[in-house]
Amino acid sequence: MQPFDYHPSTRVIYGENSVDRLGEIVRELGGTRVLLVSDPGIVKAGHSNRGVVSLRNAGLEVSVFNQVQENPSTLNVIAGRQFATDHEIDFIVGLGGGSSMDCAKGINFLVSNGGEMKDYWGVGRATKPMLPLIAIPTTAGTGSEAQSFALITDPETHRKMACGDKKAACKVAILDPTLTVTQPREVTADTGIDAIAHALETFVTKRRNPMSLMFSRESWKHLYPNLQKVLNDPKDIEARGHMQVGANLAGAAIENSMLGATHAAANPLTATYGITHGIAVGLMLPHVIRFNGAAVNVEYSQLTRLMGEQTADGTECLAQCVTGLRRICGLPSCLQDAGVEESRLPELAEAATQEWTGTFNPRPLNKSDFLGIYQAAFNGRS
Numbered sequence: 001m002q003p004f005d006y007h008p009s010t011r012v013i014y015g016e017n018s019v020d021r022l023g024e025i026v027r028e029l030g031g032t033r034v035l036l037v038s039d040p041g042i043v044k045a046g047h048s049n050r051g052v053v054s055l056r057n058a059g060l061e062v063s064v065f066n067q068v069q070e071n072p073s074t075l076n077v078i079a080g081r082q083f084a085t086d087h088e089i090d091f092i093v094g095l096g097g098g099s100s101m102d103c104a105k106g107i108n109f110l111v112s113n114g115g116e117m118k119d120y121w122g123v124g125r126a127t128k129p130m131l132p133l134i135a136i137p138t139t140a141g142t143g144s145e146a147q148s149f150a151l152i153t154d155p156e157t158h159r160k161m162a163c164g165d166k167k168a169a170c171k172v173a174i175l176d177p178t179l180t181v182t183q184p185r186e187v188t189a190d191t192g193i194d195a196i197a198h199a200l201e202t203f204v205t206k207r208r209n210p211m212s213l214m215f216s217r218e219s220w221k222h223l224y225p226n227l228q229k230v231l232n233d234p235k236d237i238e239a240r241g242h243m244q245v246g247a248n249l250a251g252a253a254i255e256n257s258m259l260g261a262t263h264a265a266a267n268p269l270t271a272t273y274g275i276t277h278g279i280a281v282g283l284m285l286p287h288v289i290r291f292n293g294a295a296v297n298v299e300y301s302q303l304t305r306l307m308g309e310q311t312a313d314g315t316e317c318l319a320q321c322v323t324g325l326r327r328i329c330g331l332p333s334c335l336q337d338a339g340v341e342e343s344r345l346p347e348l349a350e351a352a353t354q355e356w357t358g359t360f361n362p363r364p365l366n367k368s369d370f371l372g373i374y375q376a377a378f379n380g381r382s
Ligand SMILES: [Fe+2]
Pocket: 142, 194, 197, 198, 263, 277, 281
């Protein structure tokens, strides 16, 4: 059994309209001048305003930084730090998708510890205490609210820097399914497949341990039956809730066991072609499952049994299940359809070997293994 150091540091609140409790909770934690980090789409949907109203009703000062972009870069974080300093804030709220929550964490690193984001690339590089932070996801995907990592992109190389520190973990995560019902279908699909990938990758990583397995297994039980439901009926609040809780549990699994080769292969697709994270992950996941089958077929079979499938070939069953979900989501089924050039697969394979997350994959990979996976994904055998 893998050794583990399980240190839950985030209070998790779930409930319809729980975002309206934000002000009360910030007050409880001693905040007075709050930075709310969000993006223009979330502001337009009215979600940021619900947070602002709750904070103001609690007698708190609020400054809204709404300039977060998808896959936030160091430039977003620097602008946010300046904004935060100008407003002398003492508390941070990240309200939005993974980008808003990651940007909020990034701003917290710089406001409380100084320097640049690259100074925190890796684990445990912050030396000073950080400001209290509350995360409120408006998608059911990233699980960033359960993690002490901020993923911040270097605008020159387009690589995502994973900056992790236990001090960056959220004090509270507020899961309110009413915030997820207005998202466009493609966002539900992209983020849903990402959450599914988190559940499946964490279940087999080299660092899996009794705690992470518990989170992975439970997240799969919430996510698998409900992704199709929320696509068919976006207003199914019960199914939305299961997706949000499932994504949160998968995020907790990542915090305790890291990810694997699917994310290592997906990130260069985003860096090179700007392919949305969930789409990139969905393209690679069935092929990585097949690659990993030689090492973890027993584990994959445990997951397929949770789906009610009795088969000795859990690997193929799970790969086909993911392919089916991807089809229902309306996502591209092969790299070719996503605009990837065959001639650049070796370059992508080289980039994938540089991704830290691949080192936790249950079956070790080299460049030629990644190339084989990309080639399988190019035409989409499944
Ligand atoms: Fe992901």
